[in-house]
Amino acid sequence: MALNIVIMAAGKGTRMKSATPKVLHKLAGRPLLSHVLGSCEAFTADARIVITGHGADQVEATVAAPGISFVRQMPQLGTGHAIQQVVPALVGEGTTLILNGDVPLIETSTAKALIEACAGAALVLLTVDLFDPTGYGRIIRDPEDGGVLAIVEHKDASPEQRLIHEGYSGMMAAPTGALKRWVGALTNHNAQGEYYLTDIVAMAVAEGLPVLGIKAHSETEVLGVNDPVQLAQLERAFQAQQADRLMRAGLRLADPSRFDLRGSLTHGQDCEVDVNCVFEGHVELGDNVRIGAHCVIRNARIASGARIHEFTHIDGEKAGASVGEGALVGPFARLRPGAQLGAEVHIGNFVEVKNSTLAAGAKANHLAYLGDATVGERVNYGAGSITANYDGANKHRTEIGPDVHVGSNCVLIAPVTIGAGATIGGGSTITKPVGAGELAVARGKQVAISGWTRPAKKR
Template sequence: MSQNRKRAAIILAAGQGTRMKSPLPKVLHRVAGRAMMDLAIDAAEGLDCERIVVVVGAHSPQVGDSARQRLGADNVVVQDPPLGTGHAVLAAKVALSDFEGQVVVSYADCPLIDTQTLKTVFDLADKADLAVLGFEAADPGAYGRLVIEGADNLSAIVEAKEATAQQLAIRACNSGVLAADRATLFSLLDEVRNDNAKGEYYLTDVVGIAKARGLKPKVCFVGEEDVTGVNSQVELAAAEAIWQSRCRKTLMLNGVTMPAPETVFLSWDTQIAPGVVVEPNVVFAEGVSVASGAVIRAFSHLEGACVAEGALIGPYARLRPGADIGKDVHIGNFVEVKNVRIGEGAKANHLSYLGDGEVGAKANIGAGTIFCNYDGYFKHRTVIGEGAFVGSNASLVAPVTVGAGAITGSGSVITKDVPADALAFERSLQTEKAGWAKAFRERRTAEKAAQKKG
């Protein structure tokens, strides 16, 4: 029980997930834009676990493939057939046979178990033969009850269906998460039997076996929300709501302004610096960073984008992957930016699509501008030089460059490079026919009147 020992994690991901009623395996459903299994792996990696083993089921090759892609084949084991949680942990025995240190058992369908939660149980394992993570349940229901002696000595875990009336009154419940020395854990599991109604090997039985050996299991507690499990779409939405609320609160405590935080949605990797203002109804998908002083106005959607200091985004803006928005840039209403670097002080305030290219510092992109970047086979780049002015309703057919300080006339279709400081425009000469509109109206009025009489 010495401190600072090496750490490993066993993540159980072999559940059937039938209550999700979805073709997507349960643990691959997303919370905060990230698969629940990946969140569990992230939590273990956050504690520098030397080894992480994921236990998957034979019924869901998609889960196994995803875990192998993340961790490699040697760190994924298959529980087949599924014979309970104790049997699932035993499936990882061979994969950890050369590991010496503490092992924590965690769950791929508990997306709110984070690094700090795992640290709590690891820290207790430094002082105990077996550390179990518990929580105080508002409604204990079908949870296993923790029978505790003194402050933290765990006497037993009793399943609700086998509990006495007195035990059912206990509000201290089992999360399923536990930690112990690897050799101790697997030695205890070797003694677990399946002489129960389900014929399964229960992980919780290790507590009683440890007590019988004279070992000292202990318990530590976290909040009920910290160990929330997901078994249905309703519970998935509940976990998402908890995650979002916590992340919003953290950002606001760190200096981010959100007038209506409940309408802002964040991703697992969203980075928003202190001093940013986020107006209502904004969605941050994966891969977004926003620097201090920027304002993200209402109803904007950002994904894979970088926003620099002092930039103004929206309202109703869309930043797609590769959008690199420079300092003090303005991206206005109904402007979409994809894979474009926009230089300091440039503006695109209205109704434009900017895809694949570069916009120089202090350039102005007029309303209705389109970067025509796709020819049906390949994407091409549009480059706008510093200080250039692109007139409204311009179509820039890539590959094309508008030089620094150049101007393009409104309504032009620009297909050739424009030299620096030049004026380029492409439109037909305006033709006027005097009195034509009046004669047209008179003729059509007479035709309509005659049609009604007929």
């Protein structure tokens, strides 16, 4: 039986007061529409169609992927009008699942329940019991068998109908052949002069087709986004769900209300995360990892026993970043793409590491930069020292052997190699290779001038 998945994403989102199309505003770091597409990735569909309109070029460019097609709704004259535009693209005579691009937290299990209940033969509506149903179409049920008789839009509802707390979520599954027939018969004789998709309920009832109402697991699952306030509320609700799931799996969060996950996070046993930490992309934590307050960690692997101190930023981007077992990072440290720290490495305050490998036991404890470098075991890299890895056109590598001691305020101008056990005197600018065990000092001779007087300000 053919399955069509249709996602309505044509609205302007006027109340967002933004040049960005509403469905591209982000929840947990991803566009609202991407969440909806992700919820139905598990289904084998004959067609996946996104209906675009306002900002269509931007929306389509953002979510374009193999197997996704687009149909434009211009102008936007209601939900029924949107489905009218997609009718020529619907495949077969099976089931069409209709979702909303601005309702991001629809669960895969709920979408599956709609598809299975429809089975190409029944109209199935996703409903929800709402504390405040203002703005939602009301579900009118048959008092005898509980079947759905109609959906009345909030603006068209009578005072008695507005007392009903069961609302229509805007999502449904319908027999494809019947859906095509019904939307072709829609009219716009209503308060808004629009074509309401909800009017097909009365058509199905008139034909004697079963009309079922399946309730969502929670109100959060069907909440839409119409303005920045609702977006922020949904963000917190979603983060609370993620925090609860992680804590039940054993992760210890100091305060789940001050936790943000904008991607995926896996963890071992006895991991602790302090307040106001943000995880993005894919982050892996081994056992006994401690994350201090106010850290931002993106696309990184942190091995068992590592400690990430407060205010540390780790951003692996596509290259990734890794922290070895028992390593100490921060506070106020920055690991950039390609930073690979071995076991027991120490990266201290205001140290930046980019595209560099530090072997076991290496230390850069203060105010330093390591870029495009290979650092051997047990190296001690002094405060204020940097690798000058960029010549204005190309990047070059610095090779530092094991047991090297680099004094404070040194500049290693790449490409350069420092041999095992060498020592670089403080304040040196190194431009040539240094052999194993050698002491290299490259600085001007100190001069003391007696009788010198500091200039005074003119009065």
